[in-house]
Amino acid sequence: MARVHTDDELAALARAHLPADVAERWLPLCRPAVGLVPLRAGDVLTTVAGHLGGEPALPDDVPWPVTGDGRPLYHLATVDCAAVGLPARGRMVFFVDEALFDDDPDDADDADDDGPPAAEAARLVHVPAGTPVRPRATPARGNAYERTRLGARPGSTAPAADHPLVRREFGDAATAPGHPLHALAFARALASAGGEAEHRVGGHPSPLRRSVAYDVGGDPLAWQQLAQFDRSDPGIAWHGDDGVLLHWLIRADDLAAARFDRAVLTLRRPYRSVG
Numbered sequence: 001m002a003r004v005h006t007d008d009e010l011a012a013l014a015r016a017h018l019p020a021d022v023a024e025r026w027l028p029l030c031r032p033a034v035g036l037v038p039l040r041a042g043d044v045l046t047t048v049a050g051h052l053g054g055e056p057a058l059p060d061d062v063p064w065p066v067t068g069d070g071r072p073l074y075h076l077a078t079v080d081c082a083a084v085g086l087p088a089r090g091r092m093v094f095f096v097d098e099a100l101f102d103d104d105p106d107d108a109d110d111a112d113d114d115g116p117p118a119a120e121a122a123r124l125v126h127v128p129a130g131t132p133v134r135p136r137a138t139p140a141r142g143n144a145y146e147r148t149r150l151g152a153r154p155g156s157t158a159p160a161a162d163h164p165l166v167r168r169e170f171g172d173a174a175t176a177p178g179h180p181l182h183a184l185a186f187a188r189a190l191a192s193a194g195g196e197a198e199h200r201v202g203g204h205p206s207p208l209r210r211s212v213a214y215d216v217g218g219d220p221l222a223w224q225q226l227a228q229f230d231r232s233d234p235g236i237a238w239h240g241d242d243g244v245l246l247h248w249l250i251r252a253d254d255l256a257a258a259r260f261d262r263a264v265l266t267l268r269r270p271y272r273s274v275g
Contacts, residue, residue: 004035004155032204046151054147067121072142088258089129160207197228208268
């Protein structure tokens with residue numbers, strides 16, 4: 001999967017693997033992102049961006065999110081908006097239903113499970129700066145991921161070959177297997193170089209089959225990635241579909257107005273072997 005790189009790394013990769021004219025048209029399509037990386041003990045240089053798991057801090061008037069049958073959602077992560085360069089201030093608190101990742105031995109077609117889950121399977125709570133909060137223990141019937149502090153690592157991300165920005169720039173030719181953007185060596189270089197972060201705020205989604213921009217309806221160019229979390233991280237992959245990518249998408253005007261309740265979760269699952 002494509003990772004968070006520096007601008008110089010992406011420029012070097014593009015010029016090493018793409019024809020010059022393709023590289024010069026492709027590089028402006030890359031987008032800045034902030035990788036969310038585990039903070040090592042003693043690291044005082046990396047900006048603290050939030051944490052995976054643990055107890056969230058919520059206002060008293062915000063109930064713990066639950067599914068339709070009353071099961072508490074898992075607290076996935078808390079992210080400080082200012083630390084990752086978002087225009088809104090405060091914190092984003094992400095919740096998700098762990099039942100989304102249960103193995104189903106009768107389900108042989110993983111791709112059918114891609115796309116947005118039911119609305120009740122996820123919740124994004126925005127806590128504006130200055131709002132009184134208190135740590136909230138996971139309710140009865142719930143469970144929790146262990147707490148992992150996250151640091152902010154700014155960088156840049158590449159679009160998938162079928163991303164609507166790529167389609168707009170290169171036309172339908174970009175979808176052809178023989179196009180330089182589909183070259184296996186280029187894909188491997190994007191996946192292997194760069195930083196370790198697969199959790200991120202902003203930027204392009206890590207590609208896993210088709211682009212998530214087409215999942216949520218309407219003009220795919222109107223949607224951008226708000227955040228991505230990767231269940232290949234063992235801290236949030238207890239069982240089931242390890243490697244599922246969780247993408248929260250939002251429209252630019254909703255992000256600017258801090259209307260985080262309009263963000264939409266969509267999923268990408270890795271292929272499972274069927275025996």
